[in-house]
Amino acid sequence: MTDKNQDKHKARQQKVKEQVDQKVAEANIEQGILQVITGNGKGKSTSGFGTVARCVGHGMNAAVVQFIKGTWECGERNLLENAGVPFAVMKTGFTWETQDRESDTQAAQATWQHAKAWLQDENIDLVLLDELTYMVSYDYLDLDEVIEALNNRPKMQSVIITGRGAHRRLTELADTVSEVRNVKHAFEAGIQAQKGFDY
Amino acid sequence: MTDKNQDKHKARQQKVKEQVDQKVAEANIEQGILQVITGNGKGKSTSGFGTVARCVGHGMNAAVVQFIKGTWECGERNLLENAGVPFAVMKTGFTWETQDRESDTQAAQATWQHAKAWLQDENIDLVLLDELTYMVSYDYLDLDEVIEALNNRPKMQSVIITGRGAHRRLTELADTVSEVRNVKHAFEAGIQAQKGFDY
Numbered sequence: 064m065t066d067k068n069q070d071k072h073k074a075r076q077q078k079v080k081e082q083v084d085q086k087v088a089e090a091n092i093e094q095g096i097l098q099v100i101t102g103n104g105k106g107k108s109t110s111g112f113g114t115v116a117r118c119v120g121h122g123m124n125a126a127v128v129q130f131i132k133g134t135w136e137c138g139e140r141n142l143l144e145n146a147g148v149p150f151a152v153m154k155t156g157f158t159w160e161t162q163d164r165e166s167d168t169q170a171a172q173a174t175w176q177h178a179k180a181w182l183q184d185e186n187i188d189l190v191l192l193d194e195l196t197y198m199v200s201y202d203y204l205d206l207d208e209v210i211e212a213l214n215n216r217p218k219m220q221s222v223i224i225t226g227r228g229a230h231r232r233l234t235e236l237a238d239t240v241s242e243v244r245n246v247k248h249a250f251e252a253g254i255q256a257q258k259g260f261d262y
Numbered sequence: 263m264t265d266k267n268q269d270k271h272k273a274r275q276q277k278v279k280e281q282v283d284q285k286v287a288e289a290n291i292e293q294g295i296l297q298v299i300t301g302n303g304k305g306k307s308t309s310g311f312g313t314v315a316r317c318v319g320h321g322m323n324a325a326v327v328q329f330i331k332g333t334w335e336c337g338e339r340n341l342l343e344n345a346g347v348p349f350a351v352m353k354t355g356f357t358w359e360t361q362d363r364e365s366d367t368q369a370a371q372a373t374w375q376h377a378k379a380w381l382q383d384e385n386i387d388l389v390l391l392d393e394l395t396y397m398v399s400y401d402y403l404d405l406d407e408v409i410e411a412l413n414n415r416p417k418m419q420s421v422i423i424t425g426r427g428a429h430r431r432l433t434e435l436a437d438t439v440s441e442v443r444n445v446k447h448a449f450e451a452g453i454q455a456q457k458g459f460d461y
Contacts (some may be wrong), residue, residue, distance in 0.1 A: 110305035113312030120337030138319030238448035249437035
């Protein structure tokens, strides 16, 4: 690279750095973050579990509530439970495998009690409410009650909500919202779900 | 809920289940998956690290290559290194903090050697190439060489590539592509990055 190009590159990178530094300096509110990860793409729950791993890696406390439990064994759960993360998992497995609205509602309500307790616990730094969005869409949980619990949680506690079709009131309440869009999926090309990757 | 509504709900859920079951039955190719997680939203690397946690939780082997290392301590790394995951981390820190194209290129090339070795290792089930996209965009790495290494990897090995602006040749090669779109970010509302959540 010529000296001139090197100088241009340096100037451009310097500008990026200044913009980032300025944003960091301006962001001075200290509080827990409510993140919603929605959309039809792969990686929403996985992102949530990744943040739980990060939290635990710092020696902080996280708790996980899974509102839809796959029928497969869950690798993350092994690792994170061994690291001391409490899990509350809804008992009925995949919602579309049970097909019973009454029992699904009861199971969702029972699981929500764990979430509610953790959302009041100052010792929990991060609560992952995995696949909660469906419980709201299906009316298994009362949205007002969910929002009240989120609003009344300890000030420094962060919460992650995952799942497709997040209700607008949840995304409005959230500080950070990411939408994971499916561009393409191996499944569509006939590739089987792989242990250690997909489940 | 009336009996009629319960029946309608049951029929709808049964149809969803049948569609999912059929897709699962049709997906019968056994091979490692190449996933690209791109877009401007939060959670790309975190999703990659979540899959690494899943893999390790199953007692399988993963390796992590980080092409951009934040200046913050990394919680995931603590947890995953304790679980036996090898890390190769590019030495120069944030690219826009070093601003030296020659040394960045050398650092990227050195880090890439670790990636190349793991992409030939049948004992590694999953390789995370975190933030690799930037190395390609900045021409720090040769795209042809990256693609050749991906194509020649062990058949059952899965690979995850994260970062904004993934090159079209990478997304075309990938089996699964997710785009994480930023809907809103706490940062923009002045909320500081929180330990255990953002880093």
